[in-house]
Amino acid sequence: MPRFPRLSLRSVLIGINLVVLLLPVAGIQLMRLYESALVRQTESALIAQGAFIAAFYRSLVLEQGTQNWDALSRPLDATAPAWRNGDWLPQPPTLDLASSPTLEPFPDGMPGPDAEPFAGRVGVRLEPVLKDAQLVTLAGIRVVDPWGVIVASTGNDVGQSIEHGEEVAMALYGRATSRIRRKDDITEVTALDSISRNSSIRVFVASPIVLHERLIGAVLLSRTPPSIVQALYGKRWLLLQGFLLLVGIVLIMSILTFRLIARPISRLANQAELITTGEISASETLSSPESVKPRTTEVARLQEAITNMAMTLEQRANYLQDFSRHVSHEFKTPIASIRGAIEVLEDHGANMDENQRVRFFENIAADAERLQRLTERLTELTRAELRQGQLTRVDLAAVVHTVAESFHDLRVLPRNFEDVHCRGDEAVIRAVLETLFENALQHEATEISVWPSVDAGTLRVHVQDNGAGISPSNREQIFEPFFTTARERGGTGLGLTIARALLRQVEGDITLNADNGPTTFCLELQPG
Numbered sequence: 001m002p003r004f005p006r007l008s009l010r011s012v013l014i015g016i017n018l019v020v021l022l023l024p025v026a027g028i029q030l031m032r033l034y035e036s037a038l039v040r041q042t043e044s045a046l047i048a049q050g051a052f053i054a055a056f057y058r059s060l061v062l063e064q065g066t067q068n069w070d071a072l073s074r075p076l077d078a079t080a081p082a083w084r085n086g087d088w089l090p091q092p093p094t095l096d097l098a099s100s101p102t103l104e105p106f107p108d109g110m111p112g113p114d115a116e117p118f119a120g121r122v123g124v125r126l127e128p129v130l131k132d133a134q135l136v137t138l139a140g141i142r143v144v145d146p147w148g149v150i151v152a153s154t155g156n157d158v159g160q161s162i163e164h165g166e167e168v169a170m171a172l173y174g175r176a177t178s179r180i181r182r183k184d185d186i187t188e189v190t191a192l193d194s195i196s197r198n199s200s201i202r203v204f205v206a207s208p209i210v211l212h213e214r215l216i217g218a219v220l221l222s223r224t225p226p227s228i229v230q231a232l233y234g235k236r237w238l239l240l241q242g243f244l245l246l247v248g249i250v251l252i253m254s255i256l257t258f259r260l261i262a263r264p265i266s267r268l269a270n271q272a273e274l275i276t277t278g279e280i281s282a283s284e285t286l287s288s289p290e291s292v293k294p295r296t297t298e299v300a301r302l303q304e305a306i307t308n309m310a311m312t313l314e315q316r317a318n319y320l321q322d323f324s325r326h327v328s329h330e331f332k333t334p335i336a337s338i339r340g341a342i343e344v345l346e347d348h349g350a351n352m353d354e355n356q357r358v359r360f361f362e363n364i365a366a367d368a369e370r371l372q373r374l375t376e377r378l379t380e381l382t383r384a385e386l387r388q389g390q391l392t393r394v395d396l397a398a399v400v401h402t403v404a405e406s407f408h409d410l411r412v413l414p415r416n417f418e419d420v421h422c423r424g425d426e427a428v429i430r431a432v433l434e435t436l437f438e439n440a441l442q443h444e445a446t447e448i449s450v451w452p453s454v455d456a457g458t459l460r461v462h463v464q465d466n467g468a469g470i471s472p473s474n475r476e477q478i479f480e481p482f483f484t485t486a487r488e489r490g491g492t493g494l495g496l497t498i499a500r501a502l503l504r505q506v507e508g509d510i511t512l513n514a515d516n517g518p519t520t521f522c523l524e525l526q527p528g
Helices: 007-028 032-063 117-137 166-173 229-235 236-277 284-285 296-353 354-386 395-405 425-441 493-506
Strands: 138-142 151-155 175-181 200-211 214-223 392-393 413-416 421-424 447-455 458-465 509-512 520-526
Touching: 032 117, 032 138, 032 175, 032 200, 032 214, 117 138, 117 151, 117 214, 166 175, 166 200, 166 214, 200 413, 200 520, 236 296, 296 354, 392 395, 392 425, 395 413, 395 425, 421 425, 425 447, 425 458, 425 493, 425 520, 493 509, 493 520
Parallel strands: 413 447
Antiparallel strands: 138 151, 138 214, 175 200, 200 214, 392 421, 447 458, 458 520, 509 520
């Protein structure tokens, strides 16, 4: 009993497609890259807003018309970028959840010195604009003077110092900075389409405000990035369309897979079961409507292999059935004769004269000898069919010469065997030639001609005798087991059957000439 239950191929394919279908859904939940994209999207928006606020702040400062820059500004850090009018200064987003640390919440403002009066006047004009813009951007905005004191804010912290904040400190040195900080107050959002964001982090962006290569202030912006759930909800219709498209693709793939793989294999299994139970034959499967060749190469090869195997097994079974019938018939006749002779001897042996008893015993001995010959030939046939010939390079001239020397009553005439070799088994070829020479003697032959020829990559050895020949009615049966015209001379009808079996084990065959001329056998061999 299998340890685990077997699954149908259809179930496996459907399961695989469902896994493929669920992978994107599961991937979205674990996709840290998408969350980082949301953070960078928020950072980019804050950078753009900061650039506009810095530009507006500079325009307000220029309206004041003052030239006392040393008192109203501070020098840039020597390692800061060279801020020059007319230069392009892009600020690409840099935050990444995988590499950027998450800092503690931004520190609260602290009491500090009074803001520079000039910066305070600019901040008073700027603050209404910031609060008006916040209604759209929803970002927290604070503008500080060159010493970190807030001069304009969307909150209620004007006059406090935030110079101790890392982002502001870096901006006051002339460096734009972005940071991720943990939120100290997380808004509980129940509606996915709410303007509030329930993420646990907040993005901070600080940019210096530079005029005439002097630092005149900095702007700090902050915004909570959208959570993955809120971002997906915002694209719910697009995701739904993608999901439906994916479901449709999976269904189409499942149908195609079933039609191209599962159904042909199921059909093959049904045909194999019918062949096993004997309801149909292997040849009938080729002509049945269910035998349509599959469209996939592997399944088509599998169907062809199963059909060929079934036909081979069916032919083998038919052969064994006919062979068993022939064996039974061949053994039944001598056994019946022996039993009859024994019964006669038992009943009337005492009243027979010596000559009669000897004749009965001779009949018994002859039938027993025939049974022995049949047994030996059957053993040889079995060995021939199970033999695995060793394919080597064989010198045909030497083999023909060796066989010819053992038949003194035949005149063997080999022709054109100079440097003719084949790929086969020397013992097999010798045994086949001996069988043909013996058959020729039984049919009153006195001379045998042997010669080779090559045609279409096949080496043929022709063996022709001058015996009585084979009648047209017997030509179709000479290779069948137990067929013989020399039964009274001890023939078993297995010689040519054994010869063909031996040759087929070394990738060869034997045939008989089609015309009614002199008997000519042809051994088909592989050239060597």
